[in-house]
Amino acid sequence: MIQKKVCMIGVFGVGKTSLVKQYVHSLFSVKYHSTVGVKIDRKTVEVDGDEVTLVLWDIAGKDAEEDIPASYIRGSHAVIFVVDGTRRETWEELPILTQLVQNTVGVIPMVVALNKSDMSEEWVMRPDEEQRVMSQWDVVRTSAKTGLGVEEVFQRIARGALGKPGAAS
């Protein structure tokens, strides 16, 4: 069985754990739990007839006290960056996080999950900001709460990790 390590990376509170929980367990928690260290889940998916097990490393979000340790990223085959359309600082951090990943493991497939897309009233990302992010990264709008885009973002990263066409860049 092919296994691929996929890291979930982003600022604290953007919904990394919720996306994994929705994808792996089809559940959404209303209660926020801050991840400590790394929580690991697995899911086996089929891509063009090939089975691959995604080993999902849900890494504690970057906050004022803690950076994301490069040691957690080593050995990754792909990365999902998670940003939150209701908090500007979460996508402003993308260039720094991308640099961290590339300095650690080189160029690997990456996709950005633009999360909390169900929260239209709190949404602060302007269309021009979204365009700018989309011009630099492969972006999928997601909602861990409704499930919107969740399968797509993981399917896209699975294709990327396997080097399949139509994958994350």
Next chain:
Amino acid sequence: MSESTSVPTDVFGVSHVGRVREANEDHFVVASLRKTLTLRHTNVEQASLLERKAGPEALLMLVADGVGGHAGGAEASRIAATAIVEYLSSAAHCFNNLDVDHEHEFMERLEKGVRIAHERITSSAAGERPPATTLTMVLLVAPRAYVVHVGDSRAMFLRKHRLRVLTRDQTMGEELVDVGAITAEQAARSRFRDQLTSALGSSAMTPSLGLVDLRAGDVLLLCTDGLTKHVTESRIADVLGQSATAEQVGRQLVDEALAGGGSDNVSVVVARIGS
């Protein structure tokens, strides 16, 4: 993966029956694992470097809380502890070649050890309803601490005066709070608080896996719920933050659980991560 091959650690475990229960159904283990090469005599200069070739030392710590209400809770936690030790002693080679490419395999082995313990408990029942137990285990291959967790015992650590909980209770109360069906306050008062949704020996056994890189000065704690029923996280943080040995800290935590009522068996393992 790790820059250092070992971290000197002051570690201590203790278990107490409590003030109410007649028997202690908890078990704990603290064990060092390494591919053995012990120098007895040599005239080689810097001989300590040879010992490093023996591979990194790993520190196994676990607590297991036999589930009340089931026959043989103590037996379940004992089987879990011994099965894990037996399995890891036979698979000790796996952490000596540990690097990022083998880490998934390594973690699968840890999980397999838990599943073997689960099967051993289940098969011990001989047709009867099997006993059950929680299991919270940390394998420290410095600086990385691998955590495998089932049930409502806990692993946490103190860093810079802040307590960070590594595990989530696998209880009905926790699940109901998660989905918003009840509040945390309601859960704390309800019968669902202690109702496990996952345990070794029970029909549902879903280990959760995690890891964290520890640093010098961190203090790691594994405990059964006999501690957390009576000692708040804030107070646990105060005690872990004291300038004291792991033994002094461990004994004080147990004393405070007993002073708070001691309604359950209480077990703790404390590890001070050195430089």
